[in-house]
Amino acid sequence: MVKIVKFGMAGYGVVGKALVQALKAKKKLVADEHGLEFSLVSVYEFDGMLHSEKGLDLARVAAAQNIRALPEWQPGKLARDEIERQSYDVYVDMTPTNIKDGEPAITHFRKALSSGKNVVTSNKGPLMLSFDEVMSMAAKNGKRIGYEATVGSAIPVIHVAKSGLNGNPVTRIEAILNGTSNYILYRMATEWMDFDVALKEAQERGYAETDPTLDIGGHDAAGKLVILANTAMGLKKTIHDVKTEGIEHVTLDAITMADKEGFVIKSLGTADEKGNLEVRPKLVPKNSPMGAAITGSLNAYRFVTELARDITIIGRGAGGMEAAAAVLTDMIEISKT
């Protein structure tokens, strides 16, 4: 006996497409191991929705060059108007993160929660700007928010922070949260490149956006740090509470000097014992879990706990399929209970 779980999703970019692929590939596993079948009812884009009350065919959606050419496409029907009146069990937001005001995702969250839907998100905006409001709204409506994908993609840091350390309080967090910054610093240190050269290479290889400000300026990391620290340490911070310094001014000279003394320079996000949050370049001993082993675009998360000292988790914090895997994990977790 499988339980049918109806869901709608907004954002059909890299993550949205990967989620459809993942659902298609893992349909049998999800049914056999978790007793669930996810029925995709709506896919929202900025200019309309793909919709079928009895569930869209995942293979047909995945194969479409442009979902707007499918017969189920309804132009002009937008998530902000539609979510409330639909009967999803879960609403999944994979729209791009808006660091300014969190829109349109925050409106989507409000409408989904107030109309009795659970929410799963890969979009960080609403949680980095309004964590407390969003969580209170979910609690008031007796609904849940899955947000593993917002921090470290499929690295299960939110899962660990929420329940993996029950009864063992987290007193401090240190984390390498942005793969682009880590890639640039790593290439500078291993190839003795200047910052500008490493940035150009990162852009050519697809590790950095054309406008890399959010990544190298530390803002992406700051947003993730807020979400993680609020979750693990019970804080109510926003991105405006984070002292943020980017890696733009890290010189090859500084990296060379650090290297001679046995250190690497990493862009480190820190939540300290008093709940102060900051992101800035710091010296880290090479032979430590947050050191030289965090190569390329890897992320790393170190939790210092009261009862069991420190626990470090390392993995790939970006990538469409990685984010989709985290979304799927949350969809399963939320739908099982």
Add this chain to the structure above:
Amino acid sequence: MVKIVKFGMAGYGVVGKALVQALKAKKKLVADEHGLEFSLVSVYEFDGMLHSEKGLDLARVAAAQNIRALPEWQPGKLARDEIERQSYDVYVDMTPTNIKDGEPAITHFRKALSSGKNVVTSNKGPLMLSFDEVMSMAAKNGKRIGYEATVGSAIPVIHVAKSGLNGNPVTRIEAILNGTSNYILYRMATEWMDFDVALKEAQERGYAETDPTLDIGGHDAAGKLVILANTAMGLKKTIHDVKTEGIEHVTLDAITMADKEGFVIKSLGTADEKGNLEVRPKLVPKNSPMGAAITGSLNAYRFVTELARDITIIGRGAGGMEAAAAVLTDMIEISKT
């Protein structure tokens, strides 16, 4: 409103004592954040039990030099006879691991499960020898088994394997599972000590037992690997299925040669794509998450997943309070639902 959870525990050694300390220290946190109050009804030792139907006073138990001198001590009352007739919600086993036949813990598990109690354990014996039987028994009785403490202590690897990667199958595991072996190899590589000297030092500093066979022979690691691989990959292995080779024959020469080529030698447990399990010394690149950063007695666990490549978790895999923290996490998880 707190929910009272009655529990009995067997084994009042390093872990048992740490659990009583942890429960005392985290009483308010457990009530405020999880709505639970744990009432310790019985403490079993090999020669009797400490028992109070209305709950033992944790401070008095913790302060006692010898629990046998307390008025609640009942000599000759043993866990194997008592567990069934008691009305615990949770039975916690912290007796020493018996690698031969899993006793007396496996009898305790059977009696607890068949009389309607959930089980939490730091004892690996029953799960490395009879994983499938124990899990089936729990399922048949509608009860749960918490065993985070059996692998990596408070490093939440079981938690991650069970639900942190829902829908994202684990295809391969590599792990540094035994702190003693890692400490010895680490000291050999950093101080250029011979094996015998490093072992002696480990014993003097309390990292190795007087009889270090289980640790350096790889058997402790093999037992943990079985439990982890069964959990993450849905296998039904026992410790007898693991090809095991210890670190006794790793020479300083081999370590020196490896070092020159950019490698360290680590005792690595591996579960491969076909479900083959082995523990043996292997070359690992220094600058990789399982490499030189896994210093001293640290443990490290690397999960290779289908959708999100690899995720590595590092921490302290031993220590009384670390194990107690894992037991407490499980007690909370099991009691909340």
